[in-house]
Amino acid sequence: MSTLEKAIADTSYLNDPPGIKNWLFTLDHKRIGVLYLYGIMASFLLGGIFAMLLRLELLSPERVLMDADTYNQFFTLHGAVMIFLFIIPSIPAALGNFVLPLMIGAKDVAFPRLNLASWYIYVAGALICLYSIIAGGADTGWTFYTPYSTETGTAVISLTFGAFVLGFSSIFTGINFIATIHKLRAPGMTWFKMPLMVWALYATSIIQVMATPVLGITLILLIVERTFGIGIFDPAMGGDPVLYQHFFWFYSHPAVYIMILPAMGIISELISTFSHKKIFGYKMIAFSSLGIAFVSFLVWGHHMFVSGQSEMAAMIFSFLTFFVGIPSGIKVFNWVATMYKGSIDLKTPMLYALSFLFLFCIGGFTGIVLGSLAVDVHLHDTYFIVAHFHYVMMGGTVMAFLGGLHYWWPKMWGRMYNEFWAKISLALIFVGFNATFFTQFIMGSQGMPRRYYTYVDTYHRLHAFSSYGSWVLGLGFVVMAVYLIHSLFRGSKAPANPWRSLTMEWETTSPPIAHNFDRPMVLEHGPYDYDVIDPRKRLDDHRREVAK
Amino acid sequence: MSTQSAEHPKHLLHHFSTSQQQAESAKLGMWVFLLTEILLFGGLFLAYTVYRSWHPDMFYNAHLFLDRELGSLNTVVLILSSLTMALAIRSMQLGNRKRTIRMLVFTLALAAVFLVVKYFEYSHKIDLGQLPGKLYTFQGIEGDNPHVFFSVYFLMTGLHGIHVVAGMLTIGWVLWRTVRNDFSSEYYTPIEMTGLYWHLVDLVWIFLFPLFYLIG
């Protein structure tokens, strides 16, 4: 490295400006992304601990370490923490905040102060949730269905209030990203020259701003119902508990697309980069992201097939649900087509992308299975559902998140992680995940209900096997924590573009300087122009050749 | 030392290239925020729609106890406050600081009138026992579960009232900044954004009014 490059690499957003006050009051999107990353990692740990304890309890039909009421609280908290504190913010707020302005050649997001505010709101919401855990938690399930949630003595109000506050964090991130993507793209970067990650974040933000307010009003109504008995959801007061479910799922179904869309954005980046090939069907992938955002608002009733909603509505929702699988299918075909005749480099991020393809397909197909009204009547509230959503959320979103984390790790910290241990960790996670959750498909189809503290002996071996799988899965994450933290101190220094990718974030130092780029960025080539530009050559050489 | 110049006015933040880009970003962000507000209230409109479709006659009977004249007065008050708010922005577009201040003060005054009228309406209902949910004690409305009407009424007008208060605080802040000479015909984005928010408050009431006060 020349002296100039070295000097720049030592002074980066990480230490410029120094001091903790400059982190807590930062307006730098990269620092805010890192702050979010700490938060979601801590939340993942907390949610994961709940999960391990649940699986421990389920080793045997008899009591292992907790009573039934505690078990109910644990699965409620596992769900609430994982969904509201970890997975919803994970890709958009942690990775997205860091990477979005860099990918479009901007100096920051449109509203940096709003960005910092959204992080503080996230922290506030997290603290309120933590308080509710200490105050006795909730035992309603993360879905807070009425009338039980309006009557149970547990700390429902504080947990729902925490979720309400977290909703604002999500909304503010969405507003910020929409304005950023519309207004702050580098000159020359038209809509169809943006990386697909940006399209994914855009579609996600649209869902965030449209769906989350309805969750907000739902939780307010729940809190008011609990305190004043307004009678909207309480049958004893002439209310309708199914109406609560309409309110709740109008948000919570699009919410699952908030979880998966940014993941799909990451996969587009990983597959193109590590196949050294232009993405196949760019426009179809971009439009399918918008298509998912649109159709996701039409299908929420498929969570309510057996709730007591009318048969007419159930049929309508089942019919509409089949459409939502189409855009996802389009993406999978395009990713596989991208890999065809590509020069595949099986680095860790690519292995995560391949895992995603396999696991997301299983999760997605089983979603279509569940969308069939008559089948869902049998499978609803069984472990089949639990397996389905863990395949899409963990096998899908978390795999993509981890792939993205490893992909952008060198950019964020200026350090390379250890490839060998990364692959070991991934192997443990992959095997452990399938052992834990594929078993649950079998259990569920054989009738094992979900949210049950105990069970009949028929399911004992399957439950035990699933629990053993969870230990392997947990071990995989422990290994990951070790080598990632180790890389921060001892990892080899990362070059600006270790993966030889063509998107704009790789045209600055690793880690980036505080204001992102050392020059005003202008689009020089498309994000996937691997057919025109050989990334093995330096970009300067390419410019010289073109000029000749 | 002032870093202000024609290319770098004081209000231009470093990550924007031009004032226009900054103003348009603010406006887009504000409209997306208004979208979230529409959906927030929208949930309550859903509750209203569902319960009125189930109990149309009870809704009619219960609404007779709302004061149509006061409701109409409040509608006129909010319409006028929307006018004064729009004129405040227009005044600053023309560089007239004094008139901007006057218009903002009028808007605040009209908003206060709205809240006073609502105070009278609410206290009358409290006296009669026409309260939401299990607090409801009034007798004399025919039909099923009349407390539902008042639950929805208080929820919707209450949430609206909270937004009126928030709007007044925002207008007050923008008024103070105008007095401090923060704005000019080149830069008045905060006033404009406040205006958009205030018009939304008016929009919500435009629908609340006939739904509660004018059930035919």
Place this chain on the structure above:
Amino acid sequence: MNSQSHAQHHVLPLRTYVMVTVGLLVLTAITVGISYMDFGVFNLLVAMAVAVAKAALVALYFMHLKYDNKIYLVVFLVALVTLGVLIFLTLADTMTRGDIDQEERGPINRRAAMYQQDTTAVPAAAMHMTEGQTNDTTASEDTSHAP
């Protein structure tokens, strides 16, 4: 001053604002007037149509949607359409309960428990009344508005 700032600062004439306000007040008078007369189901339709007209005036003129970049209008319309989907599909459930399985329609408890004590309590037989009937047990009805 650069030319970019001029394009953004479109100033509407005072007359426009005043005319819009007059229009809003006239529409308000119309909708209030109609509410004193009985047109059956049209009362709701007309009231909503007037409300939509008033909202359009506020959005297009006061909020400048008519003169600004179309994107803001798109954002506004998307919000309304999404709300429409929420209401429409939920009503698809709540208004068709019991249609196919022939159960009793409507919510679970037509008279909440809290009413059981009062003297005008609904007799048990009346619990199964169909949609639309009111339980008029009083001889006369005071329909005057509260002071």
